[in-house]
Amino acid sequence: MNSLGGIRSWPANWRSTTALMTTTENVRKVPQVLTVAGSDSGAGAGIQADLKVCAARGVYCASVITAVTAQNTRGVQSVHLLPPEFVSEQLKSVLSDFEFDVVKTGMLPSTEIVEVLLQNLSDFPVRALVVDPVMVSTSGHVLAGSSILSIFRERLLPIADIITPNVKEASALLGGFRIETVADMRSAAKLLHEMGPRFVLVKGGDLPDSSNSVDVYFDGKEFHELRSPRVATRNTHGTGCTLASCIAAELAKGSSMLSAVKVAKRFVDNALDYSKDIAIGSGMQGPFDHFFGLKKDPQSSRCSIFNPDDLFLYAVSDSRMNRKWNRSIVDAVKAAIEGGATIIQLREKEAETREFLEEAKACVDICRSHGVILLINDRIDIALACNADGVHVGQSDLPVDLVRSLLGPDKIIGVSCKTPEQAHQAWKDGADYIGSGGVFPTNTKANNRTIGLDGLKEVCDASKLPVVAIGGIGISNAESVMQIDAPNLKGVAVVSALFDQDCVLTQAKKLHKTLKESKREI
Numbered sequence: 132m133n134s135l136g137g138i139r140s141w142p143a144n145w146r147s148t149t150a151l152m153t154t155t156e157n158v159r160k161v162p163q164v165l166t167v168a169g170s171d172s173g174a175g176a177g178i179q180a181d182l183k184v185c186a187a188r189g190v191y192c193a194s195v196i197t198a199v200t201a202q203n204t205r206g207v208q209s210v211h212l213l214p215p216e217f218v219s220e221q222l223k224s225v226l227s228d229f230e231f232d233v234v235k236t237g238m239l240p241s242t243e244i245v246e247v248l249l250q251n252l253s254d255f256p257v258r259a260l261v262v263d264p265v266m267v268s269t270s271g272h273v274l275a276g277s278s279i280l281s282i283f284r285e286r287l288l289p290i291a292d293i294i295t296p297n298v299k300e301a302s303a304l305l306g307g308f309r310i311e312t313v314a315d316m317r318s319a320a321k322l323l324h325e326m327g328p329r330f331v332l333v334k335g336g337d338l339p340d341s342s343n344s345v346d347v348y349f350d351g352k353e354f355h356e357l358r359s360p361r362v363a364t365r366n367t368h369g370t371g372c373t374l375a376s377c378i379a380a381e382l383a384k385g386s387s388m389l390s391a392v393k394v395a396k397r398f399v400d401n402a403l404d405y406s407k408d409i410a411i412g413s414g415m416q417g418p419f420d421h422f423f424g425l426k427k428d429p430q431s432s433r434c435s436i437f438n439p440d441d442l443f444l445y446a447v448s449d450s451r452m453n454r455k456w457n458r459s460i461v462d463a464v465k466a467a468i469e470g471g472a473t474i475i476q477l478r479e480k481e482a483e484t485r486e487f488l489e490e491a492k493a494c495v496d497i498c499r500s501h502g503v504i505l506l507i508n509d510r511i512d513i514a515l516a517c518n519a520d521g522v523h524v525g526q527s528d529l530p531v532d533l534v535r536s537l538l539g540p541d542k543i544i545g546v547s548c549k550t551p552e553q554a555h556q557a558w559k560d561g562a563d564y565i566g567s568g569g570v571f572p573t574n575t576k577a578n579n580r581t582i583g584l585d586g587l588k589e590v591c592d593a594s595k596l597p598v599v600a601i602g603g604i605g606i607s608n609a610e611s612v613m614q615i616d617a618p619n620l621k622g623v624a625v626v627s628a629l630f631d632q633d634c635v636l637t638q639a640k641k642l643h644k645t646l647k648e649s650k651r652e653i
């Protein structure tokens with residue numbers, strides 16, 4: 132495990148595909164997940180959901196089936212458990228052949244089936260184990276009874292890298308612990324962590340009376356609350372399976388745990404939002420569309436894995452300032468993140484391409500391990516080469532629709548806009564957010580027209596996209612920016628306020644605090 136919370140390193144007896152690559156030419160490593168779960172005949176949850184998620188996230192997924200359910204959008208009519216010996220045959224078959232990066236478990240309906248899983252995992256070690264302790268379907272049908280609780284607690288949870296119980300499952304694993312609030316979810320996450328998994332995610336989809344859908348993540352030291360507005364839809368069948376499979380897929384691609392969890396939460400949220408009005412089946416719990424990302428609709432910007440709240444404290448690097456203070460970009464980015472930056476943009480106007488690429492790659496690693504988004508200013512080539520999360524472009528750079536076609540539907544695109552017309556065009560062309568300014572005069576950008584708080588408000592009102600304010604913003608005026616009364620103004624972007632300073636970490640912390648306080652007052 133790396134010190135930044137990445138997934139653990141390969142065990143010594145792991146057969147590396149990289150080793151294979153050195154002996155066989157033209158071999159390309161494909162990230163691989165194995166799901167061990169139940170079949171859902173309605174195909175909204177279980178094995179079928181897992182296969183769809185992995186396909187949508189570009190990961191190969193093999194499937195070992197533990198049980199077959201007769202299930203539709205009205206509920207579960209019948210469950211047929213497969214004999215443990217046959218589950219074991221399936222496990223042996225694929226584990227002895229494929230080279231899985233991650234195993235994800237769903238419905239494990241009997242102690243005997245958990246036993247054969249544990250035996251096979253000890254015979255064929257894998258890099259990471261994601262345990263979704265499925266017990267009850269969204270419709271209320273018991274999929275795994277209380278008889279599995281003790282083997283879960285004593286043997287499966289301790290070897291899991293992450294467990295993803297919903298509130299009912301967390302409560303059952305903790306012997307009936309009451310979970311009614313987010314504070315209860317935090318206590319539950321802590322108690323579950325004591326059972327041995329490296330990370331815990333308690334899902335709050337079923338928490339009563341909340342306008343947000345909140346999941347609580349605990350890494351043994353820190354909590355993160357992952358929030359998204361609750362999508363009003365009947366199509367929530369399979370959300371839990373989807374979330375866990377998406378975490379597994381992102382881990383297989385090399386993400387850190389926090390990063391994987393954040394991407395998965397956005398994926399579920401985007402899929403629910405995209406599918407909120409589709410009608411499949413006549414029951415109360417419909418399936419949703421996992422392939423929303425393939426639908427070519429540039430206006431549905433929410434199809435990207437982007438959370439507008441990540442614009443909150445947007446740090447833009449500047450090589451001139453780093454030189455002045457004798458800092459590497461990597462150190463500057465690290466300090467900004469540790470101080471609370473929620474998104475990083477690398478803006479390197481003078482760097483040589485090769486040098487910039489190496490720095491960008493190092494920054495991608497840091498950002499991924501902290502679950503922070505990394506964007507590249509202008510340079511689509513660098514963004515592609517270092518697999519950044521996206522780019523930020525100005526009005527005189529490549530047009531946004533072209534950038535979208537070069538980067539594909541998953542990447543984040545931000546665009547600088549000074550006017551309502553530019554904001555409208557950005558939305559039409561498929562951008563994810565806009566940066567608006569310069570709000571105040573600044574030395575960072577010469578000859579840049581200042582639009583003031585009034586200009587910012589005008590752009591926000593006209594924009595269908597989330598907005599981050601930029602230009603001359605710092606601790607002294609951030610509050611006045613955040614209070615302009617525009618719900619889509621999600622944060623401030625800063626350059627000098629962080630990087631033209633003696634201590635980036637201290638300034639980032641101060642600014643983060645100021646922003647949090649001004650948000651609370653709104």
Ligand SMILES: Nc1ncnc2c1ncn2[C@@H]1O[C@H](COP(=O)(O)OP(=O)(O)O)[C@@H](O)[C@H]1O
Pocket residue numbers: 269296297298334335336337344345346359360361362363364367369370371372374396399400403
């Ligand atoms: N209506 C909703 N709107 C937005 N997110 C939701 C909604 N329902 C569930 N989620 C999210 O889906 C994921 C699965 O959660 P949950 O439904 O609690 O698990 P399960 O399906 O195992 O019961 C979580 O990230 C949760 O926050």
Ligand SMILES: Cc1ncc(COP(=O)(O)O)c(N)n1
Pocket residue numbers: 168169170171176177178200202237238265267268269274367368369370371372373
């Ligand atoms: C075979 C199977 N496995 C799991 C679930 C849980 O579904 P959800 O993800 O909605 O909690 C299910 N309904 N059926």
Ligand SMILES: [Mg+2]
Pocket residue numbers: 269336367368369370371
């Ligand atoms: Mg659910």
